[in-house]
Amino acid sequence: MPAASTLHDVAKLAGVSPRTVSRVVNDEGGFNESTRRKVLDAIEKVGYRPNLLARALVTRRTGTIGLVLVDMTDPYFAELADGVQQAAQDRGLTMFIAQHKGDPAMTAAVLDQLASFAVDGVIVYTARADVGAVMAHASAGLRIVVVDQIVQAPGIASLASDILGGAEAAVLHLIDQGCTRVAMVGNVQSDQSPLQPRRESGYRRALQIAGLEYVPSLVRRGEPTIEGGRLAVQSLLQGEEFDGLFAYNDLVAIGAMQALHAAGRRIPQDVAVIGFDDIAICEALVPPLSSVRLNRRLIGERALDLLEALSVGGASLEPMVLATEVVGRGSSVNRLR
Amino acid sequence: MPAASTLHDVAKLAGVSPRTVSRVVNDEGGFNESTRRKVLDAIEKVGYRPNLLARALVTRRTGTIGLVLVDMTDPYFAELADGVQQAAQDRGLTMFIAQHKGDPAMTAAVLDQLASFAVDGVIVYTARADVGAVMAHASAGLRIVVVDQIVQAPGIASLASDILGGAEAAVLHLIDQGCTRVAMVGNVQSDQSPLQPRRESGYRRALQIAGLEYVPSLVRRGEPTIEGGRLAVQSLLQGEEFDGLFAYNDLVAIGAMQALHAAGRRIPQDVAVIGFDDIAICEALVPPLSSVRLNRRLIGERALDLLEALSVGGASLEPMVLATEVVGRGSSVNRLR
DNA sequence: ACCCGTTACGTCAACGTTGAAGTAATTCGG
DNA sequence: CCGAATTACTTCAACGTTGACGTAACGGGT
Helix, strand or coil, rough: CCCCCCCCHHHHHHCCCCCHHHHHHHHCCCCCHHHHHHHHHHHHHHHHCCCHHHHHHHHHHCCCEEECCCCCCCCHHHHHHHHHHHHHHHHCEEEEEEEEECCHHHHHHHHHHHHCCCCCEEEECCCCCHHHHHHHHHCCCCCEEEEECCCCCCEEEEEEEEEEHHHHHHHHHHHHHCCCCCCEEEHHHHHCCCCCHHHHHHHHHHHHHHCCCCCCHHEEEEEECHHHHHHHHHHHCCCCCCCCCEEEEEEHHCCCCHHHHHCCCCCCCEEEEECCEEHHHHHHHCCCCCEEEHHHHHHHHHHHHHHHHHHHHHCCCEEEEEEEEECCCCCCCCCCC | CCCCCCCCHHHHHHHHHHHHHHHHHHHCCCHHHHHHHHHHHHHHHHHCCHEEEEHHHHHHHEEEEEEEEEECCCCCHHHHHHHHHHHHHHCEEEEEEECCCCCHHHHHHHHHHHHHCCEEEEEECCCCCCHHHHHHHHHCCCCCCCCCCCCCCEEEEEECCHHHHHHHHHHHHHHHHCCCCEEEEEEEEHHHHCCHHHHHHHHHHHHHHHCCCHHHHHHHEEEEHHHHHHHHHHHHCCCCCEEEEEEEEEEEHHHHHHHHHHCCCCCCCCCCECCCEEEHHHHHHCCCEEEEEECCHHHHHHHHHHHHHHHHCCCCCEEECCCEEECCCCCCCCCCC
């Protein structure tokens, strides 16, 4: 375990002051080409690597961000995390990741920890997180971007996909494919947050635009999981007639397709199905699942943009809404054989 | 954006020296109960939070670890990462996460970056990573635990699940269910690493134990994805008879089930299927997919144990092998109706 | 009354880096 | 050929903590 070498070691070997080495490392200019080479040689020789802790202590920028989410094993979150991670890596930022598993106390704890590391900013997926804790940290000076929910609060930037528009487009897509009775499986947990039922609003708006009647019994709610989707559709199948189904997310849609299949309904001929989020597995299903794509890479990029803007502007910013896109696949297109 | 308060601010308010505040914060002892209360009050009042960068600079321990993996959107990696993250969070460690997406140059780059942050250790999933780069960093003093592959090198600890044993148990499980011609879908990419084809060895050992003949044409190889599984089984179905199928991993098994289904084979009556890794989705499939479970939580715990041991012992350690467990579900059990 | 040990602090330097300010040597315009 | 600007450095302090060491006050045994 060789002790890491420092600017001083390099300086001694190159015969210059540590400050000059620092200049070369950071390419600040103000040195001769010949000294630059001497320094670079010395760096190579002693295997110098800048100590980012020390640098951060004085510059007050760590080059790190924190990502806080519910659970990274959920493919939706995993893919969002991947988007942020890629964007961060491209910008030379290193990413902490922390989960709160839906526990509000944990949210506060991990935000505390990240704040203590003086991260340059934190990106929080608020689903079931404690928004109060988030806001408290923001007022304590932590730069925070909330993703997937619009939060109007000082010191917080927020960013969300256009869920309502995406839902509307998804249902209109089903209607375009010839569906006339479109059912929906929503999320029971949406009740907890009054702002949430955006998918249901989009569903109703689409029906209205198409001039179709809104039938309350065609809307069921369940857990946002495969099992939840299966149960909800089993219940729908007992008594309801429908030829299209809009699911809360892709996992729910997978469960729904299983239930439809078990009941002998053909997809998409008897029932066209569309999910939400467009997780990777959609393409591999049989039939491939139509869905609403959120541009995860873009979300990551924009979230980092907002963090940078918070650093510069200081104040809070306009919430940002990103467009979504319907991806039609085998579960909904070419129904007419 | 209020400037963060420091030990000095607290000290001034409490009327003691910063060093005493530090003692209280770290509970080192050597102070009166009355001063303790004064200090704690002052901390509360100014909203003091220790600066972990400064602390790390002097103690040479950051309380952070790095996790390096191929791709966090793969559910297998996501669940492993979750295991490590949980274990780290329990121990008060904060986790960096970095991906290399299979690019060896990226492996070196992210290890560099983590080393510069003076992380207490790095956990690397080597699948398709550059083992050379990993070893170079180990000799530069970075504490590294390699997971999923046994690496015998100075300064590196390693940890793997008993893949061979798990594969053997999986195939024996199929045979126990009455299968007499068990096919296998392996991974083409295994060719790249001579040590890898452990699943195939387990498969052959199981056949041998059961006294069944090894039929080379029953073993196909494909990409370790849903699509890869589908293609491999489509090819198997053209000409081969088999009543059991052991898949490289659960994604391959899902593709295999799709292909079997499309060909009208009943699962498990006509063909019993078992996957590998036991990712979360297995339980939600129809039928539920049997698999081989790796104890991910335990992997996380043990990886951190090994890191701690590296910190203390300094030398490299015995590689560790963790047991696996066959989980029989609807895709393989109760075949004889 | 004296010494010694213990308790409860305080002082100072160091961790490795960069910002701010200083200083020689060189270049340049007139 | 002189003063001013420029270049290429160096010096020093600071970032916020903790390790090492110093010290004043107190208590107890003799």
